[in-house]
Amino acid sequence: MRLYVEGIGLLGPGLDGWAASREVLAGDAPYTPAPTNLRASDMLPPAERRRAGVPIKLALAVGQEAFLQSGRATSAAATVFTSSGGDNDNVHAINGILATAPREVSPTRFHNSVHNAAAGYWCIAAGTHEPSTSLCAYDASFAAGLLESAAQATVDNALVALIAYDHCYPEPLHAVRPITAAFGLALILTSRQSDQSIAALDVDFVPGKAAETAMQDAGLEALRRGVPAARGLPLLAALAGSKPAQISIDYLDDNHLDIRVTPC
Amino acid sequence: MAEKRDLNHVIKSKTVTSIPSGKYYGSLDLQSLVISHHTLANSLGLGSSATMDALRTRCSGLAPCAFEDVDLEAYIAKVDALDSYRVRADLSAYDCRNNRLAQLCLEQDGFEKAVAAARKKYGAARIGVFLGTSTSGILQTELAYRHLDPQTGALPADFHYAETQNSYSLASFVTRYLELTGPSFVVSSACSSSAKVFANAQRMMAAGVCDAAVVGGVDSLCLSTLYGFNSLGLVSRFPCRPYDADRDGISVGEGAGFVLLERATSENSSTAMYLLGVGESSDAYHMSTPHPEGLGAKMAMQRALQSAGLQAGDIDYINLHGTATKSNDASEGKAVADVFGTSVPCSSTKGWTGHLLGAAGITEAVIAMLAVEHGFIPGSVNTQRLDPTIPLDYRIENGEARVERVLSNSFGFGGSNCSLVLGRKA
Numbered sequence: 001m002r003l004y005v006e007g008i009g010l011l012g013p014g015l016d017g018w019a020a021s022r023e024v025l026a027g028d029a030p031y032t033p034a035p036t037n038l039r040a041s042d043m044l045p046p047a048e049r050r051r052a053g054v055p056i057k058l059a060l061a062v063g064q065e066a067f068l069q070s071g072r073a074t075s076a077a078a079t080v081f082t083s084s085g086g087d088n089d090n091v092h093a094i095n096g097i098l099a100t101a102p103r104e105v106s107p108t109r110f111h112n113s114v115h116n117a118a119a120g121y122w123c124i125a126a127g128t129h130e131p132s133t134s135l136c137a138y139d140a141s142f143a144a145g146l147l148e149s150a151a152q153a154t155v156d157n158a159l160v161a162l163i164a165y166d167h168c169y170p171e172p173l174h175a176v177r178p179i180t181a182a183f184g185l186a187l188i189l190t191s192r193q194s195d196q197s198i199a200a201l202d203v204d205f206v207p208g209k210a211a212e213t214a215m216q217d218a219g220l221e222a223l224r225r226g227v228p229a230a231r232g233l234p235l236l237a238a239l240a241g242s243k244p245a246q247i248s249i250d251y252l253d254d255n256h257l258d259i260r261v262t263p264c
Numbered sequence: 265m266a267e268k269r270d271l272n273h274v275i276k277s278k279t280v281t282s283i284p285s286g287k288y289y290g291s292l293d294l295q296s297l298v299i300s301h302h303t304l305a306n307s308l309g310l311g312s313s314a315t316m317d318a319l320r321t322r323c324s325g326l327a328p329c330a331f332e333d334v335d336l337e338a339y340i341a342k343v344d345a346l347d348s349y350r351v352r353a354d355l356s357a358y359d360c361r362n363n364r365l366a367q368l369c370l371e372q373d374g375f376e377k378a379v380a381a382a383r384k385k386y387g388a389a390r391i392g393v394f395l396g397t398s399t400s401g402i403l404q405t406e407l408a409y410r411h412l413d414p415q416t417g418a419l420p421a422d423f424h425y426a427e428t429q430n431s432y433s434l435a436s437f438v439t440r441y442l443e444l445t446g447p448s449f450v451v452s453s454a455c456s457s458s459a460k461v462f463a464n465a466q467r468m469m470a471a472g473v474c475d476a477a478v479v480g481g482v483d484s485l486c487l488s489t490l491y492g493f494n495s496l497g498l499v500s501r502f503p504c505r506p507y508d509a510d511r512d513g514i515s516v517g518e519g520a521g522f523v524l525l526e527r528a529t530s531e532n533s534s535t536a537m538y539l540l541g542v543g544e545s546s547d548a549y550h551m552s553t554p555h556p557e558g559l560g561a562k563m564a565m566q567r568a569l570q571s572a573g574l575q576a577g578d579i580d581y582i583n584l585h586g587t588a589t590k591s592n593d594a595s596e597g598k599a600v601a602d603v604f605g606t607s608v609p610c611s612s613t614k615g616w617t618g619h620l621l622g623a624a625g626i627t628e629a630v631i632a633m634l635a636v637e638h639g640f641i642p643g644s645v646n647t648q649r650l651d652p653t654i655p656l657d658y659r660i661e662n663g664e665a666r667v668e669r670v671l672s673n674s675f676g677f678g679g680s681n682c683s684l685v686l687g688r689k690a
Binding site for chain 2: 001065084085086091094096097098099104105106107109110111112114115116117119121123126127128129130131133134135136137138140141144147148150151152154155156162171172173175176177191205207211237251252253254255
């Protein structure tokens with residue numbers, strides 16, 4: 001499936017936006033880890049802004065950056081959200097509340113607990129009635145999101161925003177699911193080349209194992225391995241390099257995605 | 265707010281208009297996809313025929329809440345067979361209420377056998393698995409939090425996060441159980457999840473990523489859902505009464521359903537069941553309240569009809585989302601009346617099954633197919649006095665009729681909407 005990238009958004013530890021991180025990802029500047037610069041999105045009305053947990057902050061920040069770069073209207077795009085977890089702080093809190101009397105789960109906690117909470121807030125902020133889906137494929141959540149986005153762009157001829165995010169669980173869940181940082185990335189994807197196209201992607205689902213493309217920098221490689229959504233970092237590194245590249249991203253145990261990146 | 269307006273202005277004013285976008289219909293021959301097998305497991309019984317029998321005999325699966333130590337005054341639709349049931353020994357790490365229900369359902373209606381035949385025909389890597397769930401195996405975590413280590417606060421040693429709590433647990437379990445290696449993921453968009461997976465499968469097949477797909481969904485009872493909906497004031501103290509003037513909330517249920525989706529061939533008979541159309545939309549209105557005028561619902565139904573190449577008059581029965589909350593039924597009723605007028609027979613079957621949340625889409629899609637197969641229009645149990653402000657041909661009593669094509673609605677939190685059109689090829 002061939003698709004074109006028109007915008008990129010990024011927010012992670014020491015990666016404060018795509019524009020600010022591009023040289024680091026291209027290997028032209030050193031990577032310096034720092035806590036992810038989470039902030040409430042000005043896209044949301046004040047009431048929703050107050051209720052936004054980490055995933056919503058990540059999703060809106062990267063989505064907004066990618067849309068601004070593409071120049072596309074947020075209302076025109078279908079969205080694919082993908083995450084291994086949802087709002088992990090909230091899930092922890094709800095489990096704690098349910099384990100002790102009285103079991104008073106607040107309405108906001110409950111509606112923020114759905115896996116598609118970030119999608120719901122995005123659609124309100126972006127004013128979009130286009131289709132939105134929210135996926136999970138554990139460690140392969142980024143690969144699943146990219147595959148679904150590619151199918152939507154090519155089959156439905158849709159303008160698609162892919163938004164991937166993950167963040168740490170508090171203990172005790174962190175011990176059994178050690179996600180190491182808050183990280184999000186976004187790609188604006190279309191099936192046709194335009195003046196806004198940055199690069200072409202040829203995405204193929206391939207049966208069998210392959211050697212995953214790793215990050216050159218040890219710190220970025222640790223991030224890639226430590227956060228499911230960061231499995232997309234090699235693709236961003238290839239886009240940052242502005243050179244033709246071929247990368248491989250694991251999907252499930254016995255299949256993977258091959259991605260050819262061709263700058264426009 | 266000034267900040268927000270400025271930002272939207274920046275985004276919108278830079279709009280590029282040279283490339284058409286947002287086209288979700290007409291690009292595919294959806295009529296080429298057949299549903300070759302289906303299966304259900306829920307409080308009405310095991311297998312699609314158990315659901316059909318309960319519909320005919322008007323026997324509801326709802327009963328006063330007796331689940332774990334839940335202290336809510338409510339009715340629930342429980343699958344009693346799960347309590348003494350375990351998943352296959354080689355997959356024991358996956359053992360949790362949700363995956364038990366998945367396996368119990370896969371064992372019905374010769375479904376495993378049908379998938380085995382498909383595996384032989386297409387190859388394991390050419391069959392996708394696209395499943396919906398809202399809460400997956402979260403019950404396992406809820407119970408584990410009662411048994412944290414008093415010294416360290418750690419979870420019990422036998423807690424398996426990836427295999428139970430994680431949303432993907434369901435698809436991971438099903439791919440292993442059915443020995444499939446094609447693309448798979450879970451869609452978790454609350455109560456529209458297992459309707460939306462039909463769209464995912466259809467796209468993957470159209471893109472050539474797979475030749476067939478196991479599509480479905482499973483949701484099982486848990487405390488998060490029961491106490492969560494209760495906190496929103498959306499749980500009825502009575503068995504839910506869809507579209508009743510006095511409706512006052514949902515009854516939560518658990519259930520599972522799967523279908524096998526394949527490309528149509530010349531071998532398909534005239535009675536083959538087709539996935540005729542899918543329509544998806546977003547409300548962009550509120551996290552837990554539907555758009556009052558049913559704007560998103562209307563768009564989903566219109567897109568489904570458009571993708572099927574059908575007119576409103578071609579639909580013989582509508583299986584409504586009909587949760588029995590004040591707001592859902594009012595807004596859905598307006599949307600349906602806007603798209604279909606007031607003469608298409610429709611009903612919600614949630615009075616039988618309860619609200620199956622992430623499994624509602626697949627369960628009601630199969631019920632819609634049963635309506636076609638049996639020339640049967642389900643009515644609505646528990647509904648006594650229809651809401652006079654909703655102008656629909658809402659059926660309380662069951663009926664017999666020729667049913668060729670049906671529409672099934674599923675709407676979820678976050679304003680996530682999906683409508684399916686199923687039935688015979690025109």
